[in-house]
Amino acid sequence: MKTLPLAPPATRAAPRHHRRCECDRDTLQTPWKAQMCQILHTRDQEAARALLDDFLLENEAEIARVIRRAQRIAHLDYRDKDTALSYFGQALMKMVDTRWRAKTGTGTSQVFNYSRNLPVILEQETRYFVREDRRRGLLDGTAGVPGDSAHDRKAKALARSRQLFEREHSRTPADEELVEFHNARMRATRKDPVRQSVLVTAEDLRSLTAVPLQDPNLTSEPRLVSEDTPDLGLPERQQRLDAVIAECERKDEERRLARRRALKREPVQMATVARIYLADHAQGDLATRQEIIDKLDVTERASQREVGSHLKEIMTLLRTAFWSYGLS
Numbered sequence: 001m002k003t004l005p006l007a008p009p010a011t012r013a014a015p016r017h018h019r020r021c022e023c024d025r026d027t028l029q030t031p032w033k034a035q036m037c038q039i040l041h042t043r044d045q046e047a048a049r050a051l052l053d054d055f056l057l058e059n060e061a062e063i064a065r066v067i068r069r070a071q072r073i074a075h076l077d078y079r080d081k082d083t084a085l086s087y088f089g090q091a092l093m094k095m096v097d098t099r100w101r102a103k104t105g106t107g108t109s110q111v112f113n114y115s116r117n118l119p120v121i122l123e124q125e126t127r128y129f130v131r132e133d134r135r136r137g138l139l140d141g142t143a144g145v146p147g148d149s150a151h152d153r154k155a156k157a158l159a160r161s162r163q164l165f166e167r168e169h170s171r172t173p174a175d176e177e178l179v180e181f182h183n184a185r186m187r188a189t190r191k192d193p194v195r196q197s198v199l200v201t202a203e204d205l206r207s208l209t210a211v212p213l214q215d216p217n218l219t220s221e222p223r224l225v226s227e228d229t230p231d232l233g234l235p236e237r238q239q240r241l242d243a244v245i246a247e248c249e250r251k252d253e254e255r256r257l258a259r260r261r262a263l264k265r266e267p268v269q270m271a272t273v274a275r276i277y278l279a280d281h282a283q284g285d286l287a288t289r290q291e292i293i294d295k296l297d298v299t300e301r302a303s304q305r306e307v308g309s310h311l312k313e314i315m316t317l318l319r320t321a322f323w324s325y326g327l328s
């Protein structure tokens with residue numbers, strides 16, 4: 001149900017509004033508006049569906065841009081295009097069905113008629129759905145909501161540990177080794193591994209490894225397909241760590257300003273300690289106090305003590321930053 005333009009369009013294949021268009025005149029030329037107007041006014045469901053498909057195809061590049069922006073702002077794994085696209089799809093369907101279609105069933109709502117920046121609206125809605133899933137623990141697998149099986153979460157995290165162990169040692173771990181390696185990794189990288197039920201015992205191993213990594217219940221709903229490894233939660237974690245480091249910098253500056261006299265020695269910067277401490281967190285590793293001292297090459301007792309006290313304060317900041325991590 002495509003209408004041919006009566007006059008040659010000014011731009012390449014400029015889409016036209018539906019003949020029953022009620023859009024506000026000022027919004028007629030705004031992006032995606034004409035196509036969406038056509039879709040909303042089309043009564044035949046099949047035809048509307050086809051128009052929607054055309055819309056997705058024809059605007060592929062711009063939609064990809066919207067998705068990339070949503071991914072970046074929502075700190076989604078940028079490689080995971082399918083998840084991001086399905087969030088966009090979810091957002092689009094919600095807007096079409098509940099906000100833009102007239103309440104009476106056909107035609108457009110007043111909300112639609114006056115909307116002028118559909119890409120931005122869709123981007124915001126996409127991020128809303130990402131946020132909702134994250135809040136419910138469906139995205140990074142850190143919360144124990146009904147339907148989110150702790151068993152699967154544990155199995156996936158364990159599979160990841162096995163992979164990391166094999167990469168590191170170039171061999172298959174013995175059961176006890178895997179348990180030890182895995183639990184150490186979970187304690188190092190998760191705020192509350194007990195509460196998240198990701199710690200394992202030797203007994204767990206048999207039952208857990210028998211579980212396929214991809215839960216068939218999840219694959220039926222594409223938006224829920226996400227790997228429950230720390231990697232996907234990583235952008236979120238990174239964001240909080242960055243905030244902690246920024247706070248350390250602020251405190252360093254505060255200390256510098258509060259100092260009445262110049263120190264004889266170079267003060268140890270808290271932010272530097274934080275950066276070294278967290279450098280390998282993605283691999284599940286946190287530096288020890290001694291490693292930090294070695295790395296900084298500080299030999300003076302006072303400086304070494306400073307590393308210790310900075311570290312203590314950093315831990316407090318981390319606890320605060322990750323307090324809600326794994327809760328909610």
Ligand SMILES: [Zn+2]
Binds near residue numbers: 017021023033034038
């Ligand atoms: Zn219109």
